Each structure stands twice: as C-alpha cells, then as structure tokens.
Amino acid sequence: MRLFDTARRGVFDLDTESVVTMYSCGITPYDSAHLGHAFVYLAFDVVQRRLRDAGFETRCVRNVTDVDDDLLRKARSLNVNYLDLSAREMAKFDRDMQLINLLPVYSEPRATGAIPEILTLVDQLFEAGSAYEVDGWVYFEASTFPRLGQVSHADRSTMLALAAEHGGNPTDPRKRDGLDFVLWQPSLEDEPSWDSRWGAGRPGWHIECSALAMRDLGATLDIHGGGRDLAYPHHDCEAAQSETATGQPFVKTWMHVGLVGLDGTKMSKSLGNLKFVAELAEESEPAAVRLALLSQHYRSDWEWRGELLAQSQSRLATWRSSLLSGRSSSILDEVRAALDEDVNTPEALAMVDAAAYGGFNIGPAAALLGITL
Numbered sequence: 001m002r003l004f005d006t007a008r009r010g011v012f013d014l015d016t017e018s019v020v021t022m023y024s025c026g027i028t029p030y031d032s033a034h035l036g037h038a039f040v041y042l043a044f045d046v047v048q049r050r051l052r053d054a055g056f057e058t059r060c061v062r063n064v065t066d067v068d069d070d071l072l073r074k075a076r077s078l079n080v081n082y083l084d085l086s087a088r089e090m091a092k093f094d095r096d097m098q099l100i101n102l103l104p105v106y107s108e109p110r111a112t113g114a115i116p117e118i119l120t121l122v123d124q125l126f127e128a129g130s131a132y133e134v135d136g137w138v139y140f141e142a143s144t145f146p147r148l149g150q151v152s153h154a155d156r157s158t159m160l161a162l163a164a165e166h167g168g169n170p171t172d173p174r175k176r177d178g179l180d181f182v183l184w185q186p187s188l189e190d191e192p193s194w195d196s197r198w199g200a201g202r203p204g205w206h207i208e209c210s211a212l213a214m215r216d217l218g219a220t221l222d223i224h225g226g227g228r229d230l231a232y233p234h235h236d237c238e239a240a241q242s243e244t245a246t247g248q249p250f251v252k253t254w255m256h257v258g259l260v261g262l263d264g265t266k267m268s269k270s271l272g273n274l275k276f277v278a279e280l281a282e283e284s285e286p287a288a289v290r291l292a293l294l295s296q297h298y299r300s301d302w303e304w305r306g307e308l309l310a311q312s313q314s315r316l317a318t319w320r321s322s323l324l325s326g327r328s329s330s331i332l333d334e335v336r337a338a339l340d341e342d343v344n345t346p347e348a349l350a351m352v353d354a355a356a357y358g359g360f361n362i363g364p365a366a367a368l369l370g371i372t373l
C-alpha cells in the first residue's frame, strides 16, 4: 500500500512489518462529534480494512482527551463533573462510529489514564535538557529541537500564528520563546489535578498523545495522523517531545485528512454549522452516510451537500441489484489497487458502479469498503 506522507510531501510505500501500528488523534468529548470527525476516522478505517485484507495485523489506537480546557469549561457551564460529560459524549461518539461501520479500535486510552506515563515522559525531557519550569508551568524548549516544523512545513511566523489560534499563547511571559509549548500546567481551583514535583496540575495538550502512543504501540509508529489542522501545532509538538525523549523517529507516515465544510466554511463547533452522523443516518440509512463520505478523497477539503446522501442512496440500490447476478469479475482486485494507491475511494466507487451496471456481482468489493448491502 502507498500513502501520502505529510512530512515527506509525497506518496510512498508503507514501511511496516507484519503488524501495522496506527494512531489517530481522537476527540475531546465535550460536544457531539460531527461529520468532520467521522471523515477522519473513516479514512483510518479504510486503511485498516485494506491492510487486514492484504494479510497484515493492524493495531489502531484512538485516544480520548478527557481533560482539557474546552471540556472543563463546558462541564463548568453545565454544572456537571467533567468525567460524566466525557462519558456521555463518548457513548454518543461510539454509537456514531458503529453506525458508519467502523472497525473497533485496538485501544481507546484516556489522557486521565496515563498520568504516570505523562510524568515520566516530562522527566525524560528534563533529563534531555529540553524542558524548564516556571511557577508550576512546565514547557518544552523549542530551540532544542531544530526539526520543529518537520511535519507541517510551517515557517516560524506561521507556527506562531497557528499556536496563537489554538490556545498556545505565544506571548506568555513565562516562556523563553513563543514556540515553546506546555507540557504540564497548574490546575485552577475547581479543576482536576494530579500531584507532580512541579505542584498539583494537569497535562498540556500534546503530551498525552506521545505518552499514550508510545505506551500502547512503541517508540516508532507506522502511521499517525488526524485532521489536517492538527499538523501544527499538535503533531509537530508530539514529534518534538517524542523524538527528544527516545532519540528515535516517532512516525514513519504522517496521514492527514481533509476538512469537511458546510455553507462555504469549515464545519466547526464555534461556528455552529455542524452535520451529525446520527441525524443523517436517520434521513437515509447508515450505509448511505458511509458511502457519501467514501465518495470524497480523504486528503481533500470538501463541502457537505445534501444531494450526496440521495446519490449514495441510489448508488446503494444499484449495488444491491447486482447481488442477484451470479457473474463475477475482477472488480475486487481493481478496488484493492485503487485503495493501495493512497486510498483512492472515489475511484474505487466509480469502478464498483461500472461493474454493477455491467451486471457483475460486486458484493465482495462492497464488503472490502465496509459497505454491508
């Protein structure tokens, strides 16, 4: 299988052994997951399905950020415990992912379940001379990692702007440099906290993914990624702290998924322009939602349009009618080849359409795409 690697900026053969390790950055469960999230995890699901079909074992980890500024703010506004809020939203998320037929993940670890590993990792960064503490805040010193930006290829001014946009606070006066990022921070009065040698606090944003990925999958991951907007700061910061701690490459292939828009802009909680899997699955059927998402290439940014659902519904009808045919064809191998070339699902769907119209049975090809007819 060949995949586009964000860091090398090209499509390369997947470099792996018989067990493929994958890590996709999961959700912060403070609000309903929308179609943009589903699109990310679906891309990882298709890769897993094709790799398993080709005889590999896959281990895909998807974390849950269950302690974070947004989650704590929302829990405070609802006057509920942050873990109750997180459990409720996770249950909804899991149902949504089942609706679009995602394979179960290898593990779904939580940030709050990895505090000892996080503290150990921060200690390693101190030992490496890349961490410093000011008033209970612990930072990664960006200047000690000259490769910062190796994932996103963002230049310094872009990195500073993106850090500011994502709550990284480059003008924090405690920082030695605006690109330094938080590893550990003091908790506010009503926030959860854990003891550490820098005082009671909680982890920064990026450190959990390094700690969880390396704990569950080892120092070097075959495939790691998430939404395209995570490349900087999240993934560059993960790479910086992981590689500093272990001295080994953190990720062989960085896989980034395009953003889903609606009404001419990015789908986002803050804009309130969201579409949800459960809602769309009721309007049509779950398989049509999966098919609509598969009709877009995973790396493209695209706009959700209502007619995609109707098109997918009629596509399903065509595919189903082909099941009555006893005529087999090479369609399964053609779909495999399309997926092997950077997960070209739009091409795979077009091939299945042609085979179904041609009166061939496309059942096995649909099954490989995770579509149950």
Ligand SMILES: [Zn+2]
Pocket (backbone or CB within 6 Å): 024, 025, 026, 209, 234
């Ligand atoms: Zn992450």
